[in-house]
Amino acid sequence: MIRKEILKELRTYIDEFQIVEKRKVEQPTRHFITVDQYRILLQDGNTLYRDKVVKQGSSGNAVVILPITKENNVLLVIQPRVFTENGVGVELPAGYVELGESIEEASKRELLEETGYLAKNYIPLGSYYQDQGCMSAKNHSVLALDAEKVSVQQLDDSEYIRYLECTYEEALELIDMGYINDANSIITLEKSKKLIRRRKNEI
Template sequence: MEKKVIHQWKRISLVEERVELPNGKQITHTTIAHPGAAVILPIDDNGNIVFVNQYRPSLRKWLLELPAGTLESDEPIEVCAARELEEETGYSANEIIPLGQVTPLAGFCDEIQYLFVAKGLSKTSRYTCDDDEVIEVLHISLAEIEQMIINGSISDAKSMACLSKAKLCGYI
């Protein structure tokens, strides 16, 4: 079925198309087409987790989140994870371990977020935020993070999903 791009911004599009549902019904559906993203849970040598406190213009507030970012064209997801970790935190990792994926907004967006744990961190000189990013790098203990989730200081869904998966898999 034919797709109509209603709006394009960076690598994200608003697309309208006719879709046939499993019951045979045809509908017009609007989707945010997204190339996918990497979410990285960096663990420092002290066992703390590297978070970013990032100003989010859409919400007009700061959010505590794990480093994350959108895939570039034809970029392998592991390369995206390593690049975003370094750009947002100034750290590289000796080991980047895939944890699987989550689908954060399946009702209206096709984005897949790929989850990773990063270990063996080293400080680098490559800390380059995008023009629309304002970021502070923080090292937070797991106990503090869990309390921050309980009290609402951390509300970012991708971060909570990655933390949960890493904990269930025994990485933290």
């Protein structure tokens, strides 16, 4: 059973990021997301027309990090996700892989920026397409072990993030309760189960 104080802290952060107003802003040009159109000829002679979503003008690949602290707890982040039903996301730290970065380098940077933590060991858990119907971008799941606080958060001006520490079992329970409901976090938590159980048996 998840601890009452964890739920209380989580709900405080969720309340903090509740939407007061949302309206569409007309812009003549869009810089973050663009759509490229393709004509594809198949071996059997059929022709397809498809739209490809491009983020930031690059691959759009991202890392999704499951940080496990030295105390064997999980770090979750809470931030505005304004197009979701609740307007707030409870999820694992994540972010885009910058040009020239390795998966581990991107994981270190994003974890530090969003939480102020760094881990001693970064273990790749596999990758998956974000949306293979309209994108080539992949998400890379990473397990970050023995994470510890080394600085304050290093957020961009447009980022508003709180972080929460809970047990691994509590994180799984938050999925069942509907607090964690993004595919990236759920997939990464599921991918990590065998390694987490093995780690607990070794402690």
